[in-house]
Amino acid sequence: MTQIEQPAAPAGSGHPPPGGLPVIERMREWRSRWPAGGGAAVFHTAYLDVVERLDPAVGRVGFDDREPAALLGVRCAERYLSALETAAAGGRPPLCWRPLLPCRRHPGVRPLQLALSGLQAHVGHDLALAVVDTCRTLGCDPPEVEGEFERMGDLLAALEERVHEELMPGPDALGIADPLTHLVSSWSLDRAREAAWSAARVLWRLRAFPALAEEFRQRTDAGAGLVGRMLLTPCR
Template sequence: MTVSTVAQVAARMQQIAAETPRPDGAHVFNDVYLRVTRQIGERLDSGAFFRDDAFMSDMTVRFASLWFDAYDAGDRPPAAWEPLFAMRARRGVLPIQFALAGMNAHIEHDLPIAVINTCIAHGRNPTSPGLREDYDRVNDLLAAAEGEIRRSFLCELEQAVDDHLSPVAHLVSSWSIEKARDIAWVSLETLWELRCLQRLYNAYADGLAYTVGMGSRLLLTSID
């Protein structure tokens, strides 16, 4: 299913939700992503949240399409996504770990690529007026989603009868969505400068995918 609007993005996510079981790691991440996408759609419909609605709408579609590509890749997902799909059915991994591992892969790896591709399509660059401002506006929506899943995780900790969740709690508390998006912006600026040097661009992108995947693998440390 090819998507070209934010409404179609949400519909594709609903389709993924319907075809994956609830404990599945891809289902968990997709559920969080769907909630955020709906909020972005509402802000775009209002016409009073972003400075450039057309750019942000297109970027939302391009960004989500990278998640759909990873999901549709079957047993050969991109390197940044490999840990989530390899461990999506593993017992002993909490829902918040799947959610954060997916956010880690999507934000730190896919987001810079999505912004670059949108800039090229719209004749803009990372320093264009309003682009970073709109980029940062999404942080508030993502922070709310992250806060919600963290509160859910605290409930799971309170229900635990021993302290075997402590290492996972430390990992989860160490990951920050704000820091992830700040890092993504640095990667974006770096890739933008390298885009005319294809060999270096590819080498940096490959290294980024590997590093991000390694971070996701750590976030998916089993509690068993």
């Protein structure tokens, strides 16, 4: 891809210590850092809306809070923000985010593809790790947070719907033979969520074996990144 665009870091950004800015405030700071109308901007705005809908407590949850109503969603958002902050600082975010961060503006890649690539990175990698983070914080096993996982899945489905509504070309511009039609239909949020739950359970069982757990995480990250790059296949 020919032109690389990195998000500029907002003033005072960086991974805050416990007691720092709540996740929702950090996401609001990033909202204006993406090119208006682009796939990354739509993804971020829609995701912020999802986080705001999680629970009124989400604006108060910090790193040491143990409020299960919003904890999983906050842990997910922290993973996303960490990738943003790493990329803005010139570092190397997880492989799953590299197709989107820095955001590549290619004339053949449509905004919908960038937004779906971000959603794929989040579900394909971050969600499983957020489940493990949540279980460690609450001192419980994954089945005990399965209800919150399903609730988070419903909110991610709302995010996907919002992305499609805002970025999917209308029928006049998108024929049945358009490559974008086939590319978008090849990815399933439901299948990605199922894989994330399985990955979370495996990572939880491997917690006593850090080297194996890290190897599994890296392979999960690489696989999510591969799918994300495929979603960015030029369509015009």
